[in-house]
Amino acid sequence: MEKIPIIKVGDTLLVSIQTDLQDQVAMAMQSDLLSKIETTSARGVIIDISVVDIVDSFLGRVLSDTASMARIMNAVVVVVGIQPSVAITLVELGLELKQIPTALNVERGLLLLREKLGGSDGRADAAGSEALGGDEEIARNGHG
């Protein structure tokens, strides 16, 4: 079975999910990530889904479960790179993933993490909330 690499950058873990992911691979990613959070004491996780062209109820659930589990382990997950067409479809499907912080790209995600983890960089604040608002905007305007 293929495996999704998890890269450690500073105190952040970076996961890039490929497209056409098999369910087992997604589940393995979830448990690998939780072990990595434990062994590295990472506080922040970025899950990049920019090349994922569909998120159905299964993958949506894996993402939100992963975020909840990480939270229990005192780490924050930010999902980045959701394609506009995926965001629109998720909202129409009824899975808004409201409880998961999102950002437009890895760079914005890192700023959002810094903000959430109590960094001192003032710019992080603006970038984070703007990225969140931006995703919603796309989802609403693109309907139809």
Place this chain on the structure above:
Amino acid sequence: MVTVSRSTRLSIANEIDLVRARQEVRVQAQALGFSLVDQTRITTAVSELIRNMMKYAGGGTMDLEAVRNGVRAGLRIICVDKGPGIPDIGLAMKEGYSTSNGLGYGLPGTKRLVDEFDIWSEVGKGTRVTISKWR
């Protein structure tokens, strides 16, 4: 009148079939000139229907049809299984209703993603869901 210009049948038993079915639907939606958002809507709808077939009926078949209604082109997908069937379709179509501890968004969400949605089911016989999306 709706005419079928091309039809492909895939049998669905496992996750690999699911991935293949999604790819096939995406390719055909693309070929018919659907927008990226519509391609994503159709592919996601199919993913939900196939997941239901696998979860509740252990698999089934998917017919993917390129259809035409006058000048309009579209895609029609028919998912058929010989599983246990659905005792109360009204309930199954309700948001949040699930017999498997799921989110219960699969069927009602799928209906929102497509232009036409038809479900037939009989306990002990199986379930058939037909969806269409028009360009």
